[in-house]
Amino acid sequence: MQLPTDRLLLRDFTLDDFADVHAYGADEQTVRFMDWGPNTPEETMNFLRRKIAAQKDVPRREFDLAVVLRETGRVIGGARVSVDAHRPATGDIGYTFNPRFWGQGYATEAARALVVFGFGQLGLHRIYATCDPDNRASARVMEKIGMLYEGRLRHHLLQKGHWRDSLLYATLESDPRD
Numbered sequence: 001m002q003l004p005t006d007r008l009l010l011r012d013f014t015l016d017d018f019a020d021v022h023a024y025g026a027d028e029q030t031v032r033f034m035d036w037g038p039n040t041p042e043e044t045m046n047f048l049r050r051k052i053a054a055q056k057d058v059p060r061r062e063f064d065l066a067v068v069l070r071e072t073g074r075v076i077g078g079a080r081v082s083v084d085a086h087r088p089a090t091g092d093i094g095y096t097f098n099p100r101f102w103g104q105g106y107a108t109e110a111a112r113a114l115v116v117f118g119f120g121q122l123g124l125h126r127i128y129a130t131c132d133p134d135n136r137a138s139a140r141v142m143e144k145i146g147m148l149y150e151g152r153l154r155h156h157l158l159q160k161g162h163w164r165d166s167l168l169y170a171t172l173e174s175d176p177r178d
Helices: 015-025 041-054 106-120 136-144
Strands: 002-004 008-012 062-069 074-083 090-097 126-131 148-159 162-172
Touching: 002 106, 008 106, 015 041, 015 062, 015 074, 015 090, 041 062, 062 106, 074 106, 090 106, 106 126, 106 136, 126 136, 126 148, 136 162
Parallel strands: 090 126
Antiparallel strands: 002 008, 008 062, 062 074, 074 090, 126 162, 148 162
C-alpha cells in the first residue's frame, strides 16, 4: 500500500523502519498529547509487528502507514486512516511526526492524502479526527485540510492516568475541497 504526495510517500510499515519510528516514538515531546509513549524499544517493535500483521486483514480496516520523506527515504512519522467496523462509511485519521519535521507542512500533506484515500478508495462518507485541546498545531492541520470543528468531547480519553478532553473535527465526502 502506497500513497504518494508531492514530498512524501505514505506506505505500509516494515521492520526496517524500527530506528526512525523509535526515534519519534520514544521522544517525550512527540508523545506529550498521545495516550501512548514514550516507547521502549520493545514497545516500538511490538507496534511495528502489530501494524505489519494488520496489513493482511481481510477486509483491511486499518491503514497505519509510515510517512517517508521522498527526498531522503527516511521515515519522519506515521499516519493512519481506520474504517469503523460498526459504521463502515465512517473513518478516522491520525498522525504523529518526529519533532524535527514539525512546522514544515508534512502533517497537512499526509492528512490530506489520507482524506483523499478514505473518500476515494475506501468509499467513506465521513472522516473525523480528534486532538488534545492544547494541541493547536494538530487542530490547525485538521482545519487546513477542510475538517470542521464539531465540538469538545469531555473526558474522552484516559491519557497516562488522567482523563482528557478532545476536540472533534470532521469532514464529509460532499464537503468542498481546496
